[in-house]
Structure formats: structure tokens, C-alpha cells
Amino acid sequence: MxxxxxxxPRRSTIDSDGKPHKVTIGVLDLTSTFTYTVVPKLSLHAFLKASTINTSDxxxxxxxxxxxxxxxFxxxxxxxxxx
Structure with missing residues (x-):
């Protein structure tokens, strides 16, 4: 493990109410490669698929x-x- x-990077106030809370811990600008996927037998739509490699530290x-x-979004x- x-x-x-x-x-x-900035202060956050998190309530101690026993519920889960989200805090942004960072934003990364990564480069992706894109491909379209189509399966006409299953759907009339094309789907955009992205593949990304983490090049950050x-x-x-x-x-x-x-x-x-x-x-x-x-x-x-x-x-x-x-x-």
C-alpha cells in the first residue's frame, strides 16, 4: 500500500457534517489524442474517444x-x- x-493551493472550509466533500487539488493541462468510434449496427451516433498520457510530475x-x-465541461x- x-x-x-x-x-x-488555497484555503477551503469543509463542514464536519459527516458527508463527503470535494475540494479541487489541482488542474492539469494534458495533451490528448482523439479518435471517433462508430458501430452502425448498435448506434447511429459517432463517439469521440480521448487517450491521454500523464506528462506532468x-x-x-x-x-x-x-x-x-x-x-x-x-x-x-x-x-x-x-x-
Missing amino acids: SSTSFVI KQLLAGPVSVFMDNN ITHSSIENVC
């Missing part, structure tokens, strides 16, 4: 992520465990 520590933990393109996704 390993652990990771983060320094939050930050360790990314497995779990849910929010994806933005040109400062616009696109979708929720997830990062899988990477060894």
Missing part, C-alpha cells in the same frame, strides 16, 4: 474525474489503476 500527500490516483475541453470519466 502507498500513500500520497497533497498541498491544497503529479501522481494521478485511480478514481472518478471530470473532463473539460476549452474550459467547457464534457463528461465524467475515471482513471484506472496504473502500476
Whole structure:
């Protein structure tokens, strides 16, 4: 098992109400390659798929992520465990 520590860049107030809370710990500008996927037998729609390599010096933990393109929210996704 390993652990990771983060320094939050600004102060945050987190209520001690026993509920989960989210705090942004960083924003990374990563380059992606894009491909369109189509399966006409299953859907009339084309799906845009992005593949991204972490080129930053930050360790990314497995779990849910929010994806933005040109400062616009696109979708929720997830990062899988990477060894």
C-alpha cells in the first residue's frame, strides 16, 4: 500500500457534517489524442474517444474525474489503476 500527500493551493472550509466533500487539488493541462468510434449496427451516433498520457510530475490516483475541453465541461470519466 502507498500513500500520497497533497498541498491544497488555497484555503477551503469543509463542514464536519459527516458527508463527503470535494475540494479541487489541482488542474492539469494534458495533451490528448482523439479518435471517433462508430458501430452502425448498435448506434447511429459517432463517439469521440480521448487517450491521454500523464506528462506532468503529479501522481494521478485511480478514481472518478471530470473532463473539460476549452474550459467547457464534457463528461465524467475515471482513471484506472496504473502500476
